[in-house]
Amino acid sequence: MDSSQKSLKTIISNSKLTKKEEEIAEYILSNLTDACLVTSIELANRLNVSNATIIRFPKKLGFSGYSDFQKYLREQCYEGSLAISDDVTIPSERLKLSYDKVKQSDLLNDNLKILENNIFSISEKNSSAEFNKAINHIIDARRVYILGSRARTGLTEIMGVFLNQIIDNIVINSTNSFTPFDTLASCSKDDCVIIFSFPRYSEVDIAAAKMANEANAKVVIITDKATAPIAHFADVLLLVSVDSNAFFNSYTPVLFLAELICTHVSRATVIQSEEKLERINKHISQFGMY
Known part of the structure; x- marks a missing residue:
């Protein structure tokens, strides 16, 4: 092979x-x-x-x-390849299993250590080539769709706000009025679709990835492991650990990765980004919308 x-x-x-x-x-x-x-x-x-x-x-x-x-x-x-996070159980199980440990531990330092490991996993699990490929797909796309369900909607909105300030045609699915399928109805081979998917892996996110893949769009999946059920729909697979000692996933490292992507996109489109930011700032300054 x-x-x-x-x-x-x-x-x-x-x-x-x-x-x-x-x-x-x-x-x-x-x-x-x-x-x-x-x-x-x-x-x-x-x-x-x-x-x-x-x-x-x-x-x-x-x-x-x-x-x-x-x-x-x-x-x-x-070549300094990847590592991967442990399986994540359902919230009630995680809460039960971690309760005694949390009681006896130094909660602040433990969480800082976990967060450090999760953020470091970004460089461990992803090559520069994969990262740059994702950046190029975003820059070259006619439209960029950003999708994520439940707790991931916050990530889609933050990434959407940042990207929309530097490039055009950002589409975010973060409203109850539209399903991801409504949002992706006009998706085509000229578009890029970014999907956040983490345990317990929403079936809706997986179906949306399948829809984008069938439309021949460039699909960037941000998830925690290569064996995630959504992973095989990806043109670019970016991995980040979301381990925590609580009943929920830790999304701070995912936000770090999203910010990293936005930073690279802004640097690659610096002239366009500067012009758009100046136009936005001219108007939001009038109302103190900072």
């Missing part, structure tokens, strides 16, 4: 895996340095599966065999 231009998370997200194979994938993504060195038998023992299961796994991803897969992993490891 010629995988030199594909990241491991892209290969995994585009593969149909069983539950057990997803567990193998998550382990490898989280332990890349280790996985590129151990034998198939050692890996099988660590994951409590048969050696045959490990041998079959690389072929499921399109590699000729385990040796070919390990060679690829070593290349990925050398």
